[in-house]
Amino acid sequence: MxxxxxxxxxxxxxxxxxxxxxxxxxxxxxxxxxxxxxxxxxxxxxxxxxxxxxxxxxxxxDVEGAVLELAEEMAKEGATLTDLVAGRTWTGKPAWAAAEDLVDGFLSFWRKNDAILRVVDLGAAEGDKRFYKIRMKILNAVTNSLTDSIKELQSKGRVDKTVSPAAIAGSLVAMLAAVAAHQKGFQSWGVKQAELKPNLALLVHLGVTGKKPTK
Amino acid sequence: MxxxxxxxxxxxxxxxxxxxxxxxxxxxxxxxxxxxxxxxxxxxxxxxxxxxxxxxxxxxxDVEGAVLELAEEMAKEGATLTDLVAGRTWTGKPAWAAAEDLVDGFLSFWRKNDAILRVVDLGAAEGDKRFYKIRMKILNAVTNSLTDSIKELQSKGRVDKTVSPAAIAGSLVAMLAAVAAHQKGFQSWGVKQAELKPNLALLVHLGVTGKKPTK
DNA sequence: AACCTAATCTGACGCTGCGTCAGTTCCTCT
DNA sequence: AGAGGAACTGACGCAGCGTCAGATTAGGTT
Known part of the structure; x- marks a missing residue:
């Protein structure tokens, strides 16, 4: 292959x-x-x-070409992010656990690969399709899975019909990526790593289910 | 001065x-x-x-020095972002309007300055304090104001005591910035500009108030 | 108008990094 | 051991960097 x-x-x-x-x-x-x-x-x-x-x-x-290679490698490894969301239940207590695990996994993946990821982010923002595709590959697994979860909740009437699952999921994932990329920034802001996580999880939970979590 | x-x-x-x-x-x-x-x-x-x-x-x-100048200029102009959040009410219908206006203003500011902003983002992510400071300057106005709003709701018992206003506000603003930076990306994802906005507003509202909006 | 001076611009230079090619060295297989 | 392909590199011409000394210009003065 x-x-x-x-x-x-x-x-x-x-x-x-x-x-x-x-x-x-x-x-x-x-x-x-x-x-x-x-x-x-x-x-x-x-x-x-x-x-x-x-x-x-x-x-x-050239350097860019090598960076792409590096990014591709990382993207492969990043496929494991799927595990963070696949087959999760987004109701009741399991939903809170799902949100927590997602945040946790995401932040540590980002921390481990921050150098390449910020270049990928730049390339994507600059409109380079190759970088964009890689960024997609990493985020898609999570986004698609979240989208499906929201769709399901929606079909059961637990989430408002007017929301766009893809838009919500995409935005939440973008949030996770952004916060992860600027983790150090938050610290010097007076927000500690430890308190960042539960609050992110809260936002994810709110976004997906539309409700406050039951912990 | x-x-x-x-x-x-x-x-x-x-x-x-x-x-x-x-x-x-x-x-x-x-x-x-x-x-x-x-x-x-x-x-x-x-x-x-x-x-x-x-x-x-x-x-x-050098080029970087000139970019900093450009960024500084933009940051000055970006002070107007404060107007999007200053003196807003975060209860009832006005809250929904506040969320919508915030999202709208943020996205258009970013679209107008995307080229410099992505460089600022990169510099900040790379740990360059000068870029980091500029990024702060732009985001702080909004973040601080949102933080205050959440604190206020919290003191009135309308928001859970356990949430960290700064963490929530910071994350929401990071989300707005990230989505703004990858606006084009969302489109090719099948999410239209028009449906992106209300969904972002929804997330902001949920994050600040902890409740679904009354439109 | 002719002149003067400070502000502004630039040609030219040595240096570093780029990207290529031809030629050398290394490894492996027989 | 030696043939042949894989892997490496010295050397080169070119482009951009950052500096400096000297040329050019603007605008005020006599």
């Missing part, structure tokens, strides 16, 4: 090649964590990986 | 200087709208402004 890893000039990469490629990606990731995206240079990544710039270009067209 | 505009080497800029400086900022803004932040070069901005790179460096230390 994945198709073999190929060099820029189309050759199939072998064991050694894969290794350097991977090392380059790791170094890029580290670089992204420590310096502004605008300042990440091919030459720095290559130096950090103990190789030459020319080698970098053997595996990636 | 503002202190005169100064060149990089500390001289006070006169009429002509101000004009070119302004023109450079305009061209930068246009550039930011049309190409990825990473690809915006001093030389391009200078060319577009019909001047030389050296002139650019007379007024700004």
């Amino acid at each position: 994945t198709g073999q890893v190929r060099t820029v000039d189309g050759r199939v990469a072998g064991r050694r090649g894969q290794a350097t490629r991977q090392k380059l990606l790791e170094c890029l990731s580290e670089m992204l964590s420590s310096s502004p995206y605008r300042d990440v240079k091919v030459i720095d990544v290559a130096r950090m990986a103990g190789t030459s710039p020319a080698t970098f270009y053997q595996y990636f067209p | 503002t202190g005169q505009v100064r060149t990089v080497d500390g001289r006070v800029a006169g009429r002509r200087g101000q004009a070119t400086r302004q023109k450079l900022l305009e061209c930068l803004s246009e550039m930011l709208s049309s190409s990825p932040y990473r690809d915006v070069k001093v030389i391009d901005v200078a060319r577009m402004a019909g001047t030389s790179p050296a002139t650019f460096y007379q007024y700004f230390p």
